Amino acid sequence: MDDDYKRIAGNLDNRQNLCCENPEVKEVLDLGTGKVLLAQDAIGSDVNGAMRLRRKLAGQHKITDDDQLEVICPYCHKPLRLNCLMSGQRFYFAHIKRENNCPQLEKKNWTKERIEAAKYNGQKESLPHKQMKGDLCRVLEADSRFSDIAVEEVVKGEDPSTWRKPDVRALYNGALRVVFEIQLSTTFLEVVLARRDFYREKGELLVWVFKKFSLRDARMMEFDTFHANNMNAIVLDQKAQEWCQQHGKLGLKCVWVEPKHEDGQLSHSEYSDIIDFEDLSKSVEDQQIYWFDYNGKRAIVDAELERWREVERVRNIRESFFDAFDPTLDADDQSKYANKFFPEMNLRSNDIKWRLSGYLRMMNAARTGDPTKRGGGWGFSNFKNIYDNVYKSHTSLYFLFCCAMKAYSRDETSTSITDRKEEAWRSVCADGENSKFHHDSIYSELTEVLFPEVHEVYKKILSKSKKGS
Ligand SMILES: [Zn+2]
Numbered sequence: 001m002d003d004d005y006k007r008i009a010g011n012l013d014n015r016q017n018l019c020c021e022n023p024e025v026k027e028v029l030d031l032g033t034g035k036v037l038l039a040q041d042a043i044g045s046d047v048n049g050a051m052r053l054r055r056k057l058a059g060q061h062k063i064t065d066d067d068q069l070e071v072i073c074p075y076c077h078k079p080l081r082l083n084c085l086m087s088g089q090r091f092y093f094a095h096i097k098r099e100n101n102c103p104q105l106e107k108k109n110w111t112k113e114r115i116e117a118a119k120y121n122g123q124k125e126s127l128p129h130k131q132m133k134g135d136l137c138r139v140l141e142a143d144s145r146f147s148d149i150a151v152e153e154v155v156k157g158e159d160p161s162t163w164r165k166p167d168v169r170a171l172y173n174g175a176l177r178v179v180f181e182i183q184l185s186t187t188f189l190e191v192v193l194a195r196r197d198f199y200r201e202k203g204e205l206l207v208w209v210f211k212k213f214s215l216r217d218a219r220m221m222e223f224d225t226f227h228a229n230n231m232n233a234i235v236l237d238q239k240a241q242e243w244c245q246q247h248g249k250l251g252l253k254c255v256w257v258e259p260k261h262e263d264g265q266l267s268h269s270e271y272s273d274i275i276d277f278e279d280l281s282k283s284v285e286d287q288q289i290y291w292f293d294y295n296g297k298r299a300i301v302d303a304e305l306e307r308w309r310e311v312e313r314v315r316n317i318r319e320s321f322f323d324a325f326d327p328t329l330d331a332d333d334q335s336k337y338a339n340k341f342f343p344e345m346n347l348r349s350n351d352i353k354w355r356l357s358g359y360l361r362m363m364n365a366a367r368t369g370d371p372t373k374r375g376g377g378w379g380f381s382n383f384k385n386i387y388d389n390v391y392k393s394h395t396s397l398y399f400l401f402c403c404a405m406k407a408y409s410r411d412e413t414s415t416s417i418t419d420r421k422e423e424a425w426r427s428v429c430a431d432g433e434n435s436k437f438h439h440d441s442i443y444s445e446l447t448e449v450l451f452p453e454v455h456e457v458y459k460k461i462l463s464k465s466k467k468g469s
Pocket of ligand 1: 073074075076077078095101102103104105
């Protein structure tokens with residue numbers, strides 16, 4: 001404080017905030033912008049500006065038309081004036097008439113919800129709000145699908161304490177009562193939810209209309225509405241208004257997000273487009289109006305993710321299985337080893353102990369490209385030996401082994417092998433899965449999980465044999 005000046009109004013170079021300590025009126029509503037400001041922010045530090053505001057507000061007590069008010073109490077909506085303390089050093093806002101019940105003046109008996117609702121209704125008096133309401137009405141009046149258009153009509157519910165004052169109401173196609181609530185100011189979730197319930201019970205559709213909406217800078221209340229509305233925001237902006245004028249009917253900008261699944265991750269993209277009111281999905285029961293069905297798509301994406309994670313899980317177990325796999329183990333130990341991993345991969349192996357060992361050896365040789373003990377587990381030195389062995393001792397796996405060799409690009413072309421492959425092929429074409437060269441179905445189950453690349457080749461070749469026969 002500068003003692004050189006008896007009154008602060010004389011200190012034009014003042015740099016300190018001009019608002020008094022602990023003002024009774026802590027918040028004011030600027031009707032020109034629709035913004036609720038702290039008294040300190042509204043008064044500022046510029047003496048000249050504060051004195052101008054003081055003159056402007058001094059005229060408000062004479063105003064009879066509410067449209068001309070400029071700064072009011074956000075809660076009781078009565079005009080304010082800007083007074084100076086007796087000391088002459090600081091300013092404060094005061095109600096022009098102190099008769100009103102106002103939470104800024106008496107704290108008791110006002111619930112948080114009632115305060116928020118009063119503040120919300122106060123902002124409806126602001127200039128931007130009124131302009132948008134006018135814009136919406138003009139569009140509705142030009143659209144022959146709408147009738148009974150009413151502006152700020154008081155709607156009485158069954159319980160008198162739940163009176164609501166929607167901005168614009170209209171009847172759509174003579175059947176659906178639509179209530180538009182312009183959303184420039186903020187209210188809190190309980191109010192949003194209470195309004196949804198109120199209109200659901202009345203069988204009417206409540207549409208929250210925004211001036212703009214973006215995931216980057218929306219406010220909490222806007223997100224509450226957006227999430228409740230199937231992740232769609234309804235916007236009436238300049239572009240939407242131009243669309244309405246061109247088409248002579250109501251179209252609203254819809255901002256929505258689409259979920260997708262990418263490499264096990266859920267991700268979202270934001271979109272927007274102007275949509276004819278007719279083409280928006282509407283549900284009174286859910287109190288939703290939207291273009292993109294996020295919840296429907298999300299369920300599909302979640303199921304995809306679930307499948308993807310299961311495939312990943314099994315892939316990891318398969319890797320562990322092969323990391324420690326020893327093809328030279330005898331059939332008993334091989335079976336024990338397999339049984340440690342198979343249940344986690346939803347595989348059974350109990351009843352195929354002997355064959356399992358041969359199956360794993362030949363498949364692993366093909367997978368690793370190593371026909372020796374380290375790959376095939378037998379004492380062979382080349383793949384021709386394995387072909388011979390499978391043909392003679394594991395005949396029913398021969399076709400599958402040929403598929404495995406093809407899948408891992410290890411095809412052998414010697415005449416003896418080619419002849420046998422043709423023999424097996426003819427047999428599979430003729431008898432299909434009953435061919436003596438075709439395996440039991442359990443090996444298909446094992447192959448699908450343990451050697452998925454072979455399973456793909458097997459399915460493709462088998463479908464050709466079926467077409468051929
Ligand atoms: Zn007040």
